[in-house]
Amino acid sequence: MQLSRPEILDQFDVWLKSWNEHDLEGVMDFIHENIFFENWNGSCVSGKGLLKKAWERWFDNHGNFKFSAEDVFIDEPQQKIAFSWKLEWPSLEKNYFGEPEIRRGMDILHLENGKIKRKITYSKTLLQINSRSITLIAE
Numbered sequence: 001m002q003l004s005r006p007e008i009l010d011q012f013d014v015w016l017k018s019w020n021e022h023d024l025e026g027v028m029d030f031i032h033e034n035i036f037f038e039n040w041n042g043s044c045v046s047g048k049g050l051l052k053k054a055w056e057r058w059f060d061n062h063g064n065f066k067f068s069a070e071d072v073f074i075d076e077p078q079q080k081i082a083f084s085w086k087l088e089w090p091s092l093e094k095n096y097f098g099e100p101e102i103r104r105g106m107d108i109l110h111l112e113n114g115k116i117k118r119k120i121t122y123s124k125t126l127l128q129i130n131s132r133s134i135t136l137i138a139e
Contacts, residue, residue, distance in 0.1 A: 001113045001114050002076075002079060003076075003079065003111065003114050004076065005074050005076040007114075008074050008076065008079070008081065008111070009072070009074060011030055011114065012069075012072065012074075012081060012083075014026070014030070015027060015029075015030040015116075016067060016069055018030075019065075019067050020065075020066050020067060022059055022062045022064075022065075024052065024055060024056065024059040027055070028048065028051075028052050030115060030116055031048050031051065031052075031115060031116050032048065032111075032112055032113070032115035032116055032117040033047070033048045033115075034046075034047065034048075034117060035047065035048050035051055035115075035116060035117060035118070035119065036117070036118050036119075037051050037054075037118075037119045037120075037121075038119070038120045038121065039121055040105060040121045040122060040123035062089075063089050063090040063098075064089070064090075065087060065088065065089035065090075066087070066088045066089070067085050067086070067087055068085060068086045068088075069083050069084070069085055070083075070084045070085060070086055070104075071083060071084045079110065079111040079112065080108065080109065080110055080111065081107075081108075081109040081111070082106065082107070082108050082109075083106065083107055083109075084104065084105070084106045085104065085105055085106070085107065086102060086103075086104050087101075087102070087103045087104070087105070088100070088101070088102050089101055089103075091127070091129050093127070093129065093134070093136070096129045096130075096134065099129050099130045100129065100130055101127055101128065101129045102127065102128040102129075103123055103124065103127050103128075104123070104124045105121060105122050105123035105124060106121075106122045107119060107120065107121050107122075108120045108122075
């Protein structure tokens with residue numbers, strides 16, 4: 001099933017709204033059974049059930065995170081979405097835990113039959129924590 005550009009955008013908007021309402025079930029509605037997800041830290045998860053389990057703790061302790069889509073690019077023929085985002089949340093970074101953080105990044109989404117089958121997430125290494133610029137350092 002190929003989605004039209006307006007259908008992709010409508011589904012994407014519902015999906016982003018589900019994220020910001022901390023509605024894991026709503027988020028998972030747009031996820032393909034055979035999802036492959038690569039997080040910004042390099043960890044990978046395959047399969048909808050495992051991805052839901054990986055995200056449950058984050059959603060249960062969400063700290064009122066909020067995603068804002070800054071730019072959204074849709075490739076209808078290829079059924080792909082690229083979007084840059086801003087995440088506002090309590091930091092999980094060592095020495096800054098719980099402080100207000102702004103992180104920016106980008107996701108590349110591949111759709112199959114109207115669902116996200118591949119989700120690759122990239123994050124900038126410069127964060128804003130309590131209005132200070134903090135550079136992530138590999139440990």
